Amino acid sequence: MFIIKYIKDVFGAVKSLATGMKRTMYYFTHHKEIITEQYPDNRATLDLPERFKGEVVMPHNENNEHRCTGCQACELACPNGTIKVIFKNELNAEGKKKKAIDKLVYHLELCTMCNLCIIACPSDAIKMAQTFEHSVFDRSQLTKILNNPGSKIMDGVE
């Protein structure tokens, strides 16, 4: 019946509005929920969410070894040509020539932090770091080489 629906509408509206007001009142009275970071002041204790992405880095172990095989999957996955893989030939233990990366060039100024390269990488060689203070005085300093000088591929990574 019309009048019953009308009254139900009114009570339903009041109930849903009250639910919203309860939530905002909870936030109003619970100041520990505040998520604002007062950034330059709390630089030492900055609390970034886990999903925050700042730049692409390549982790190295203590022997200066990385996991990158030079498969170029990241280069292909990148939508705007941020990553460029440069190769060199290396001799392995049996004296055979083997392809390895010379430089993995990363253009931070082009990167949109879309995370597609990290998803594409089959050997988990690169990851997203949470550093974000990237401002420099010259654009050329934004072109980074991700592998350390003299680094090698880790044993057992194909």
Place this chain on the structure above:
Amino acid sequence: MWSFSHIANEMHEGLSATFNPTMTLIIEMVIAGVAVIGLFAGLGLVLVIMERKVSAWMQIRLGPNRVGPKGMLQSLADTLKLIVKEGLTPNGADKFLFNLAPFIAMIVAMLLMAPIAFARDFQLWDLNIGVLYVSAVSSIMVISILMAGWASNNKYSLMGAMRSGAQIVSYELSAGLSILAIVVLTGSLSLSDIIHSQADGWWIFKGHIPVLIAFVTFIIAVTAETNRAPFDLAEAESELTAGFHTEYSGMKFALFFLAEYVNVFIVCAIGATLFLGGWMPFHIGNWQGFNHVMDYIPSSLWFFGKTFFLIFVIMWFRWTFPRLRIDQLLNLEWKYLLPISMFNLLLVTLMAIMGWHF
């Protein structure tokens, strides 16, 4: 004892002793005017910082916290900025109306201050049709908004002004009907009579559910009348830039801004007077001891406490609810609030005739 009425009486006697009655009246009027302007300035500063802090805490933010202790001087800094800014008048605007509109908004707010009782026996003008006066004068507000929107020669302004017109004209009805509920129970239009009728309990407690419904309708309707979110269609930042005050800058903008906050204060003061007993302390029937303790709290504190509670409720609405569309807004008024408040008025009348209230 120090009270507002005591100070006012002392002042009156002091002036009467030195000047003739006409001169006394003129000087008293000037003092009252200066006091009202001072109250406006104070309210503007306090309410702006209150709004910003309340909104920040409700949205899990910190809010202004740099200027002064805990950011409490932020609104003072904002005012200083607005004062030194240039008050621009656009080339295509109707210059006279454009410059007149902010002053009309302020004058309406000032006129509405007249019948409000701020403390026991402390009222600028205790006229016998106070409630009628308030509801009549508050509708002049729409003239200033329409004037600003029309004179700006700007599509956004005009659209905002037209929406505001539709909104204020329709919400005046349910605001008026919910005020009528109290008038029916009290049998008087004078605000001081209404306050005195609540000496043994505020109407919101004495009047059972019908008065509670009237109170809720009143709060919704005045939120719409003061053009505040969720009914801020006249400004609608996301659609109309700033609505009717898009073209205003500097002090002329500040006057509109101030008028909005003063209007919020006034409607909350009226709501507190009608439903929560104005300056009347919280009394429960015949509990002499309890009532006596409550009487020790100054009446002005009671009035401002209740008013600021209602202001907080209206701010709470603003930072919780999303904005309504214009058709939803008019639906809410004409299909829900108006029928409900008409039926409710009938109930209240029955209650008043049968004497079912306490």
